[in-house]
Each structure stands twice: as structure tokens, then as C-alpha cells.
Amino acid sequence: MRRHTVAATAATAAALTALAFLPATTASADGAVLTYGSAGGNAVSVGDVLTSSLTTGTKATLATTSGGSSGITCTGSTLSATVADNPAAPGTATESATTQTFSGCSSNVFGVTGVRSITVNGLPYTTSAASDGSVVVSPAAGGAIQTTVVLSTLLGTVTCVYQAPSLAAVSSNSNNSLSFSNQAFSKASGSGLCAANGYFTASYAPVVDSSVSGSPAIYTN
Numbered sequence: 001m002r003r004h005t006v007a008a009t010a011a012t013a014a015a016l017t018a019l020a021f022l023p024a025t026t027a028s029a030d031g032a033v034l035t036y037g038s039a040g041g042n043a044v045s046v047g048d049v050l051t052s053s054l055t056t057g058t059k060a061t062l063a064t065t066s067g068g069s070s071g072i073t074c075t076g077s078t079l080s081a082t083v084a085d086n087p088a089a090p091g092t093a094t095e096s097a098t099t100q101t102f103s104g105c106s107s108n109v110f111g112v113t114g115v116r117s118i119t120v121n122g123l124p125y126t127t128s129a130a131s132d133g134s135v136v137v138s139p140a141a142g143g144a145i146q147t148t149v150v151l152s153t154l155l156g157t158v159t160c161v162y163q164a165p166s167l168a169a170v171s172s173n174s175n176n177s178l179s180f181s182n183q184a185f186s187k188a189s190g191s192g193l194c195a196a197n198g199y200f201t202a203s204y205a206p207v208v209d210s211s212v213s214g215s216p217a218i219y220t221n
Contacts, residue, residue, distance in 0.1 A: 075104035177205035
């Protein structure tokens, strides 16, 4: 039987992890790295919660190879982060990525009959977002971005744990998005059915400030 492999994230995606997220604002005046409503608009306040889900019409993928089509596909995923610091632009804002979830997941890998869960572990992670649109999600010192994938297979339930030293993403003001592309994870533990590596790709938009009435979109300046 062909060995299956899965990818893991963070949002932070996190995610998964994502987990990762657009930068946040510390100032209450205009001119901060992160603003809401428009580029150069109102500064996002420290403590505000930023949220997002998958860009309409897209899916989150946990692929078996970089850019490959074999692996896990999820129709739903969300991110959440709390603003920690937001200096004047140009600069780098920081956030605490607190949640990243996945839902509606399935696999096209031979031998895998279902995806039971995908969980981003070790949250919160630190997200740094620069004025040029580059975003980095980092774990605590000495730690790693970690995701646990539980699969149903022809041989029973299999748990695969994947880790990455950090994740990179790109934010865009054109659609207020945060995008991850082929972010590599390595297997930290799991049976021989778990592949050595996995790759996470997802686009989240719009990223909004849920702490402000009307949940306006976030811009990076």
C-alpha cells in the first residue's frame, strides 16, 4: 500500500498553524503599520482581535510534496490574533496568534479513508508583520510551530505530528489577505504511515478588526 503523507501548518496558522496573521497597531493615531478601513486610515489599537477565514472560492491544502495535488484539502479554516504592538510606518507590527482551525477536510491519498482532525498546538505564536507585506510566525524561544493531524486509514487511526521552525506569509492590501505558500513541515512523531514532510498553502481574506464596529478590513502600511 502506498504510504501516505500529510502536511501540517499554523496558523499559524497558524496554520496552521496558521496560524499567523496580519500585523497589529499600537497607536491610536493614523500613520501606524496596521490601519483599518483604508490604507493610512485609523490605527488598529493594541488589544484588538483580528480575524479571518479562507478567501472565497479557495481551500487550505496540506500537500504531500511542495506544490503537489496529493494530500489533505480543507474547505474551511479560520485565524485569530490579538494586536500586541503597532509602531509608526514604515516598521514592523506584532501580534499574538491565538487560534487557527480547520474544517471540512478530506484526503485523496491512497489508504486514507478520512481526516478526523487537524489541530494547531502550542498557541499562541508571535506574528511579525512588516510594512513591505512580509509576515513571519514564530514560536517561543526553543520551541516550534506544531500541528497534529489525525487520520482514519485502512490500518486504523493514525496520528502524525509535524513541526516547523517558523512560517512565512505575505499580506496584500488589494484584497486584505494573508497568504501562505508551500510552507514546509517535518514529521516530529508518528507511525511509518506518516510521511517525513508536509506543505501548507492557504489564503485568508479579508482580515478584519473584529473589535471595531462593522469589522472593517485591515491594511498594512
